[in-house]
Amino acid sequence: MHKYAPLAQPVCVSGEPGRIIPAMQGNRILLGVTGGIAAYKSAELVRRLRERGAQVQVVMTAAAREFVGALTFQALSGRPVRTDLWDSAAEAAMGHIELARWAEAVLVAPATADFLARLAEGRADDLLTTLCLATAAPIAVAPAMNRLMWANAATVANVERLRQRGVRVFGPAEGAQACGEVGEGRMLEPPELADQLAVLLPAAGPLHGRRVLITAGPTRERIDPVRFISNRSSGKMGFAVAQAAREAGAQVVLVSGPVSLPTPPGVRRVDVESAEAMLTAVQNEVAAADIFISTAAVADYRPAHPSGQKIKKTSERLQLEMERTTDVLASVAARADRPFVVGFAAETESVEQNARAKLLKKNLDMIAANEVSHSKGFDCEDNHLIVLWRNARQDLGAGPKLALARELIRLIGESYAAAGKARPRDTVQA
Ligand code: CTP
Numbered sequence: 552m553h554k555y556a557p558l559a560q561p562v563c564v565s566g567e568p569g570r571i572i573p574a575m576q577g578n579r580i581l582l583g584v585t586g587g588i589a590a591y592k593s594a595e596l597v598r599r600l601r602e603r604g605a606q607v608q609v610v611m612t613a614a615a616r617e618f619v620g621a622l623t624f625q626a627l628s629g630r631p632v633r634t635d636l637w638d639s640a641a642e643a644a645m646g647h648i649e650l651a652r653w654a655e656a657v658l659v660a661p662a663t664a665d666f667l668a669r670l671a672e673g674r675a676d677d678l679l680t681t682l683c684l685a686t687a688a689p690i691a692v693a694p695a696m697n698r699l700m701w702a703n704a705a706t707v708a709n710v711e712r713l714r715q716r717g718v719r720v721f722g723p724a725e726g727a728q729a730c731g732e733v734g735e736g737r738m739l740e741p742p743e744l745a746d747q748l749a750v751l752l753p754a755a756g757p758l759h760g761r762r763v764l765i766t767a768g769p770t771r772e773r774i775d776p777v778r779f780i781s782n783r784s785s786g787k788m789g790f791a792v793a794q795a796a797r798e799a800g801a802q803v804v805l806v807s808g809p810v811s812l813p814t815p816p817g818v819r820r821v822d823v824e825s826a827e828a829m830l831t832a833v834q835n836e837v838a839a840a841d842i843f844i845s846t847a848a849v850a851d852y853r854p855a856h857p858s859g860q861k862i863k864k865t866s867e868r869l870q871l872e873m874e875r876t877t878d879v880l881a882s883v884a885a886r887a888d889r890p891f892v893v894g895f896a897a898e899t900e901s902v903e904q905n906a907r908a909k910l911l912k913k914n915l916d917m918i919a920a921n922e923v924s925h926s927k928g929f930d931c932e933d934n935h936l937i938v939l940w941r942n943a944r945q946d947l948g949a950g951p952k953l954a955l956a957r958e959l960i961r962l963i964g965e966s967y968a969a970a971g972k973a974r975p976r977d978t979v980q981a
Pocket of ligand 1: 876881
C-alpha cells in the first residue's frame with residue numbers, strides 16, 4: 552500500500568517584523584531567466600527562494616546569458632544552470648521531460664516581451680519554452696520590459712492568452728525603467744515575487760506530489776460555422792473539484808470545455824471545444840496523471856457531416872445525421888497504464904442504479920452520481936452527490952459544490968492510497 556509522503560509546510564517569520572512568509576521547505580522551483588536587464592535581480596530572487604528552503608533549478612535563455620553569467624546562478628542555486636536543449640551531458644543527468652516533471656512550479660523572471668510571445672504561441676524553440684510546454688506544474692511569469700513594449704497591443708494580447716490558459720502574471724510594477732523612461736514594466740522585486748510564488752506551490756495535503764487530471768464543462772459540436780450542439784453544464788462542479796484537489800496539494804491540470812469561470816489558483820488549464828479536442832487534450836496529459844476525474848458533460852453524439860458553410864433555410868425540415876463520439880473516460884480506464892479513474896454520472900432517473908452500471912461498464916475505480924434536471928445539478932450552485940465504489944457507497948448529501956468537491960477529494964485521496972497506485976516516477980527527487 553502506498554503511503555503519502557508527508558510534507559511539512561510551516562510558516563516562518565522573515566526579517567521584517569511581523570511579516571509572515573510561507574516557507575518553501577523542499578519545494579522544487581524551476582526559475583527561467585530570459586534576456587532583460589532585470590536578469591540581475593533574479594540572482595537575488597534565487598537567494599530569497601533558497602532562504603525559504605526551496606530547491607531552485609535555473610534555466611537561462613541564450614539572451615539572458617548576455618546579461619548575467621550562468622556561473623552567478625550556479626553559485627547561488629547550488630546547481631548547474633541549464634541553458635541548452637541539446638546539451639547531451641546535462642540531458643543525460645536529467646532529461647528535459649524529467650526536469651519538467653521535477654518542477655512543482657515554474658517562474659520565469661524576468662519574462663521579456665519576446666519570451667511571452669513565444670510562450671503564448673506554444674513554441675518549443677529553446678529549453679525554457681520546451682519545459683513550459685512539457686510541465687504539469689503551474690507557470691508564473693514576471694514581465695519586465697519598456698513601458699511601450701508592455702502596452703503594445705501584441706504584448707497585451709499575448710498576456711491575455713497566457714492568462715486564459717492559467718499562466719499567472721506577477722506584476723509588472725510601475726516606476727523608473729532602465730531605459731530612462733517612467734511607467735509600467737518594471738519587474739517586481741524579488742521578495743514580492745517569492746511571496747506570490749508561494750501561493751502557487753503545492754500545500755501540504757493528502758494529495759501532495761500527486762498529479763490530478765480533470766475534465767470539466769460542456770463540449771460544443773459543430774453543425775456549421777455559426778451553430779453548434781452543446782448542453783447546460785456550467786463547469787462549476789469540475790472547477791470546484793480542481794480547486795479542492797489543488798488545496799489538497801495536488802498538481803492539477805484542468806481540461807475545460809467552453810465555460811465562463813476563472814481558473815482556480817495554481818491550476819493549469821487547457822481549453823478545448825469539442826469532444827474530439829477534449830479526447831486529444833486528455834491523451835496528451837494522461838500519461839503523467841496519477842488520478843483522472845471526469846466531470847465533463849462530453850457530447851455523446853456529434854453532427855456526422857458538419858457543414859463548411861452556414862446552412863440556409865431552404866427546406867421545411869432539416870435532418871442532422873449524428874455519429875457517436877469517443878468516450879473519453881472509458882478510453883482512459885482502458886489504458887494499460889491507467890491512473891486511478893473517477894467518473895461522474897449525470898442522471899435524470901434511477902440515479903444510483905444507472906451510476907453503478909456506468910462504474911462497472913466503464914471499469915472505473917469510483918463514480919460520483921448526481922441527479923440533473925432543470926433545477927438540479929447542471930448550471931447551479933448546489934449539488935447532491937452519491938459516491939459509489941464496487942462494494943460500497945457513501946451519500947455526501949446536498950450542499951454547495953465546493954464543499955462537496957472537498958469531501959469528494961478526501962474520499963478519492965483515501966481510495967487512491969488504499970489502491971496502492973504509487974507510480975515509479977513518484978520517487979523523482981533532486
Ligand atoms: N464521458 C466521457 N466521454 C463521453 C461521454 C461521457 O468522458 N463521450 C464521461 C463523463 O465525463 C462522466 C461519465 O462519462 O464522467 C458519464 O457520463 P454521463 O453523461 O453521465 O453518461 P454517458 O456515459 O454519456 O451515458 P448516457 O448518456 O447514456 O447516460
